[in-house]
Amino acid sequence: MLNWDLEFKSAALLADTLEEHGFQVQRGIADMPTAFIANYGKGHPIIGIMGEYDALPGLSQKAVPTKEPVIEGAPGHGCGHNIHGTSGLGGAIATKIAMAENDIKGTIRFYGTPAEENYGGKLFMVRDGFFDDVNAVLSHHPNSWNSALIGSSNAIKSYKFHFYGKSAHAAGSPELGRCALDAVELMNIGVNFLREHIIDKARIHYVIQQGGTQPNIVPEYARSWYFVRAPEMEQLEQIYQRILKIADGADLMTGTTHTIEQEIGCHNVIPNKQLSALIVANMREIGAPQYDAKEIQFSKTIIQDITLEEKRMMLQALKHPQWEKFMDVTLCNTVEDPWDEGIVWPSSTDVGDVSWKAPALEFNTTTSAIVDPFHSWRTVAHCGMSIGHKSLIFSAKTLATTALDLLTKPEALKKVQGEFKHRMKDKTYKSPLPADMKPPHDLARKQAESYKPPK
Ligand SMILES: [Zn+2]
Known part of the structure; x- marks a missing residue:
């Protein structure tokens, strides 16, 4: 039988590390053993940083540019959540250090949010009130570009x-x-x-x-x-x-x-242009990661079977107004202005429900090749090596600088909250979960038990 309890190890490692850095950790919240919050500081503003750490079934892969599982059939980080949780952790700890050294008031809060891929752990945390008092929430997700998009989702x-x-x-x-x-x-x-x-x-x-x-x-x-x-x-x-x-x-x-x-x-995501502007400005100041010839070759090998026509179709679907400029690019090393105002992306995310409770934005950094379709072995390989690790450090710095902007510049936070209030003026949040629904604790175990290795 495959390991089904890796999320327990990841959640514990993140929570323990935050505790070692002086955060007050509350574990097992919202009836989920792998959900937690970690607070440092006191009072408002409370700035949240979210981290995910769940994996996807069957995508085990070594950090090599050809398909080669570590353990056949085992889970793998096909959505880069090994970087999602740790970039959030890095961002929260860096913010805490700056707060302590400069006597900055307020609270930095890390949200450990489990089971994003198959059960939307954030939905239960929202339903149980863990986002009721937060003033703004930041999150980072690995992707194929550096930007803070302002479209919505279904x-x-x-x-x-x-x-x-x-x-x-x-x-x-x-x-x-x-x-x-x-x-x-x-x-x-x-x-x-x-x-x-x-x-x-x-x-x-x-x-x-x-x-x-x-x-x-x-x-x-x-x-x-x-x-x-x-x-x-x-x-x-x-x-x-x-x-x-x-x-x-x-x-x-x-x-x-x-x-x-x-x-x-x-719920659909409520965009926030003010938050996006803060994030993009910080990304530009920090500077997007650059890649050496070895890294570019690694990435090229991974996507070598994707044809130019397929690349063209994927870039057109991205709806970037200058999508043609990426035709010759393997790894995006620029910070892009958000290009998707008014666009509703067809997919859905539990970040949507958080964005109905407080201004929230999940920005992206380049973690993989521009045509990586994600949820694939290609993503896992990228996320396990230096391309992914550069993305992790870049996003941790972006999270920390933006959290510090929100903690130290009341006018910036006011603008972010003003936009949120304006967008929410005719809306009332109602949890999409049935009132009596409990998190399905045995889902991962059942999935692992039912796994049969391919012959
Ligand atoms: Zn994901």
Whole structure:
């Protein structure tokens, strides 16, 4: 069986290190053993820095430029969260040292936020009030460029549809059966017709998680799992109401019944241009990392199978107004102005819910090649060597300088908060989690136990 408890080790190492540096650590918060907060200082302003440290299944990879797992099938940092958590740690400790040496008032708070990839640990921390008193929140995420983007992301909700019918001999007495799989399929067909009549930016995806046992038994139970995404939660809810009617229709057609289990959901990100401007100015002052010939060659080897046409398509999808300039670039070594004002990126993140509670921004630094699709072995390799490590130090410095700006320049914090208040004036936050939902503690263990090595 594979290791499933690595997040425990990472969370403990981060929390222990903060404690050694004089932070007050509160562990196991929001009913999650790997979630924690660490405070240094007293009173307001309270500036948060978030860190993630979870990995992705099956992406184990050595820090070499060809696909070579450390342990076949084991998890790997395909989203660079080995750098996410540690850049946040570096930023928080550097801020603390500057506060202590210069007698700076306020609080620097590190948020240890678990399970970003599969269960959105921040959602539970937000629901339990851990972001209620914070004045601004900074976060860093590895990417293929250096910038602090100001676009938004899709809101998302996740639902499981459980259909119940009656089993029967599929050949001998089919007239006595009511097929739950038929209901799942008819619902999917209905939703696929619905797609034409919803807003462009919405996304609906599903899988059939259970469709029966064998063909000669009419399935009495079947289950589909849906993600629904839209730029605003209200738009998402409107689409969901129409999906509910389609599910009812599937029951009518097949003589089945169904129940719905809501899983997690995330809000869209509320952008903050003032925060972005502070971050980008600090990035420019620090200076983006530069790369030697060996590093560029490492990166080139990793992406050698990506064609120029694929690179062109990926860069166009980036929507950078001067995307052509990156056609000849392997590793971005410049600081880019944010170029995505008004754009809603199709993916979703639990940073969205934090950004509804306080001004928040997750900026990016170059950790990988410009065409690395992420969530792949390529990312893991980059994140394990000097390209990733340069990104870590650069982002830690950016976090610390920006946190110090917010702690020492009241007018800067006021502008950041003013923009937040303006953007939130007609909005009220409601947790997308079902009220009684508890964090699924055994998810990683179950995933590791069910892993079977490839033959
Ligand atoms: Zn990530």
